[in-house]
Amino acid sequence: MQFKPYAQGLTVAISLAVLAGCSSTGGTQDGSMDGTSGTGAGGSDSASSQGMESGQGTSGSEMGDRNAIPEERTIYFAFDRDTIRPEFESVLEAHAQYLKNHPNTDVVLEGHADERGTREYNLGLGERRAQAVEQYLSVEGVSSSQVEIVSYGEERPAVRGHDEESYAQNRRVVFSY
Template identity: 70%
Template sequence: MQMKTYAKTLAVALSLAVVAGCSSSGGTQEGDMNGTSGGTSGQGMTSGQGTSGSQMGANEQRPSVDTIYFAFDSEEIRPEFESVLRGHAQYLMANPNTNVTLQGYADERGTREYNLGLGERRAQAVEQYLTVQGVSPSQIQIVSYGEERPAVQGHTEEAYAKNRRVVFSY
C-alpha cells in the first residue's frame, strides 16, 4: 500500500517537473537589418537566462541580438552579421549546457515547400558557422518555418527583407 502512494507521489512530481521544464519566458528580441539591437523588451543580456544551472560571468552573457537577416533567395551569411554569430558562438562555448534552436524563415515569395527548404538551409548555414567557431553540434537544433510566422505583414520589399531571417531561440 505504501508503495502505491510512493509511486503516485513520484508520478505527480515528475509531471510537475515536466510542466515546469516546458514553460517559456515568452517573447523574442529582434535585431535590425545591420545586426544591432532593435526595440528591446527587457530580454536582452540577463545573467542566468537560458542556462542549465551554470553561473555566468560578465563576459559570458547572451548576445542581445537574436536575429540575422538574409538576401533574397540566399542562405549566404552577410558580413555585417558575423560579429553577432561570433558572439553567440562564444556564449554557447562558455555555456556548454545551453542549447539553442535556430529558426529559419523565408519571405512569402516562392512555394511553401521551397520556402521551408530555404529556411532550413539558412538555419544550417548558421549552424555550420557556429560549429566552425567551436560550438558543439549537440547544442544546436534546427527548425524551419518557411514563410509561416512572418515577422512583418505586408507585400513590400521592406517587409520581405524582415521576414528572411534566422532567429536564435534559447
C-alpha cells in the first residue's frame, strides 16, 4: 500500500505528537524548594508509580535505583558567594557517587539567589553557584554530559520573607533528577 505524501506527513506528525506526549514526566513547574526537589506529589517518585499504573513495566532494580538518589538535594551558600561550604561536601560526594554509578542518569543543577541585588546580577550569581557545584562533581569524576545548569536567580524563592533567615534559605543550588 502506498501512502500519498500528505498522508505520510500526517502519519509522521501524529507519531511525533504521541512520542512527545509519552516523554512528559508530569512533574510540577512550581520549583519545589523543600530540599527534596522532585519527590512527593507530581515528582519523580509518583511519576514512577504512575508508569506502573498505566501498565508500563518497571523492574525492581530500576525502582531501587531511583530510591538510591541521595535524599538531601539542596546545598546553601553564603551571602554573595559561589564557593562550596565545607558542611555540604558530603552531600556533593553522595551525588557524585550516585551519578558515577548511574552514567545514564542526568541531573539539572538549579542555581538560586536571594532577592538582594539586580535581577541580572542574581541570575549570574545563581549560574555561578550551579557552575561551582558542576565543577565539584566534575573533579569527583562525574561526566559533564550528565549535568545541566539552570539559573533562576531570585525568581523562585524557597521562602518568602525579607529577613536574613529567609535570604539564607534562598541562596542555594538544588539537584533536580
